Amino acid sequence: MNENVDHRVPVLIVGGSLVGLSASLFLGRLGIEHLLVEKHAATSTHPRGRGNNVRTMEVFRTAGVEQRIREAASVLADNHGILQAGSLTGDDQEWLFKEIDPGGGLARFTPSGWCLCSQNDLEPVLLAQAREQGSDLRFSTELLSFDSDGSAVDAVLKNRETGEHTTVRADYLIAADGPRSPIREQLRIGQSGPGDLFHNVSITFRSKKLADVLGDRRFIVCYLTNPEADGALLPVDNEQDWVFHAPWKPEQGETLEDFTDERCADHIRRATGAQDIDVEITGKAPWHAAERVADRYGSGRVFLAGDSAHEMSPTGAFGSNTGIQDAHNLAWKLAAVLRGEAGPGLLDSYEAERQPVARATSERASARSAEHSHPGYAPPPGAGGGKQGGLLPVALGYRYVRGAVVGADPEQPVVPRGLQLTGDPGSRAPHLWVRQSGERKSTLDLYERSFVLLCDGADVAWRRAAERVADRMSLRLDAFGIGSGSDLEPENGADWAEAHGTTAEGAVLVRPDGFVAWRSAGSVPDPEATLYDVLATLLSRD
Structure with missing residues (x-):
């Protein structure tokens, strides 16, 4: 590899649109130094990609940027529903749906909600937040070439304004370079x-x-x-x-x-x-x-995210949301490996988890285009098959049936027919409102910078086990007791164990991205040994 390196960085992100900027935001929150390069001179000026689903807004909430996004989106805050009409002046008009959350039932599942924020309004918010975190983001800078020998990635960059060339050596490269990704093509990854x-x-x-x-x-x-x-x-x-x-x-x-x-x-x-x-x-x-999904989500130290990994019909705004959630999934795993908390095998779970989600979601997006008679779309004969269910199972209910989870059922569908957030391993952890030191927060707000173990407030065995395992494995592992007078006090007497599909003697381990990694239905003879073995498996620790 080239020994004349101008700059060394743990992660190089290629592409500064929604997915690349989100990757920068998430890595920065985790304290991972990185460099982002984008060939265009500035963020998008075209109003597109406006639908940010509830899961995307949850991860932006955890990353501390949700409120700024809602402020940027305020002009469209009162726009709801999808109308289908022969014209705007005739009688041939039908609401495919008028309210995205009729009756406010979504509040049972999440502290967030949908947000209509166009790409040209959202990208500047992500850019500003990432820069405030101290991240290095360079526009008018393009990737000319890259090479990887298994130990690092060498990349040659060009400043399009000055013509200057720079060589960067990175531990890992994230390719967020769009649907016609030159990086994917160089890796010879098919679709x-x-x-x-x-x-x-x-x-x-x-x-x-x-x-x-x-x-x-x-x-x-x-x-x-x-x-x-x-x-x-x-x-x-x-x-x-x-x-x-x-x-x-x-x-x-x-x-x-x-x-x-x-x-x-x-x-x-x-x-x-x-x-x-x-x-x-x-x-x-x-x-x-x-509708295309990459056959592989990377090669060696290079990972595809967003449109470079998958393309899907715009109906339902699934594409950008899936890409942002790719970045969220990958960020904590890169952070764990770079900090020495996990073995490199953890990164194999990125494809194992995200590729099935992209396949299921892209199929749903095409079916929705058929349902809504999207202009220009002529579905193949026999496609669609009628309504496929609502948005929420796709946007919020998807599951990782394989990957960095222990105890998930590999026979379960990646996207269920209904919304089932009951603490199953591989699913997004349930939302409960709790009080922590007098502050009201969602349990989802606990999940970002570490694994979190939830157990009953009266059970000290699980918390002691978590402390000992964290010390033995040299990683951060937060343990919280839930119950009256405990670390976390549920509102309205909510039963945390029932919500998480366990008992008061059990425990639930949640990943930094808010997905359930493992749970125990009850007490175990040796909590420390059990928890150690689970984390060693999850983190690919020998």
């Missing part, structure tokens, strides 16, 4: 799945009169189904800035140059049924919907 689904041109435009046409209708997206001018309308500020996704058929010889301002404005007027509205075209960006 599986149906492939291209449809193509759209995303048109940004201004129209003051369109708000008058809409009246009090505040939707996330409206699918307009006029066969002569279909498309999807998305509000940016509900007043004068909008986005319209128009079908594009390059396979029929249609080019981007065919989408003139005049054609786009006419298409929008016909699609909305509002022929008299003002339409000023302000931008156009092509995008391609596809």
Whole structure:
């Protein structure tokens, strides 16, 4: 390998969009030095990728950035539901759903909630937060080449403004470099799945009169189904800035140059049924919907995350959320290995856990495109099969049936039919409101920087075992007793053991990413030996 190294860093992140910035945020929170490079000069300026699901907002909550994101998203805070209409002026209108959380039932499962924040608003928040943590993020910097010999990754970077070349040696590389990932291609990692689904041109435009046409209708997206001018309308500020996704058929010889301002404005007027509205075209960006998942999630010290690892239909906004959660899964594992708390075998669990989730989620995204008759999407004969269930089992209920978990049932589906958050190993740990030193918090707020052992407040054996195991293994392991007068006091007399699928004599071990790693239904003869063996298995410790 090249001995003329200009910079040494534990982790190099290539790609500074949502997934790369999230990886930087999560690694920074864990105290892991890293360098992020992005070839573009700044964050995204196009309003896209707006749907942030409840699990994504949970991980942003734990990372201390949820409130800033909600402030950036405040202009769309009152937009809910998906409308399907022949036009905005006729009677052919149907709400596919009007409220994303009707009745407020979601509060039983999470301290967070959905958030409509466009990529151009979200990325600057993540960038600012990462830089405040002291992270090194360099825009206008591209990866020219990389090489790995198994002990490190050498990368050659180019500053696109000055032309200067820099050589960086990293312990690990995260490839968040998009769906046509050059890093994935160099690694010769193939992809599986149906492939291209449809193509759209995303048109940004201004129209003051369109708000008058809409009246009090505040939707996330409206699918307009006029066969002569279909498309999807998305509000940016509900007043004068909008986005319209128009079908594009390059396979029929249609080019981007065919989408003139005049054609786009006419298409929008016909699609909305509002022929008299003002339409000023302000931008156009092509995008391609596809369903593909990488055959491998990395090679050696290089890992794929986000669109480089998977592509999926935009319906349901699953793609960016899955990518952000990739970064969250990988960050704590890299941190554990770099700190010497885990063996490198822990990193094998990244693919074992995240690849099945991507496959199940991408299939669900395509099915949802069929359900919603997404403009431009023609599902293959026999696809879809009717409604596949709600969003929550996909967004929040997915499970790791293999990987860094002990006691998970490998026969269970990765995405269940219903939402089942009852403390099963491999599932996201249950949410309970508790008081800790008088402060109200969710149990989910405990999970970020270490493994956490939960046990009954009256049971000292498990907590003593955790202290001894942490000392023996030289790792941080937080143990909390739950109950009246204990470390954590549940609100309203909630039974923590019942919520976690165990008994008062049992214990639950939760990973830094908030997923249940293991649980014991009751007491064991030797808690210290049991806990040591479980953690040694989870962390690939010999």
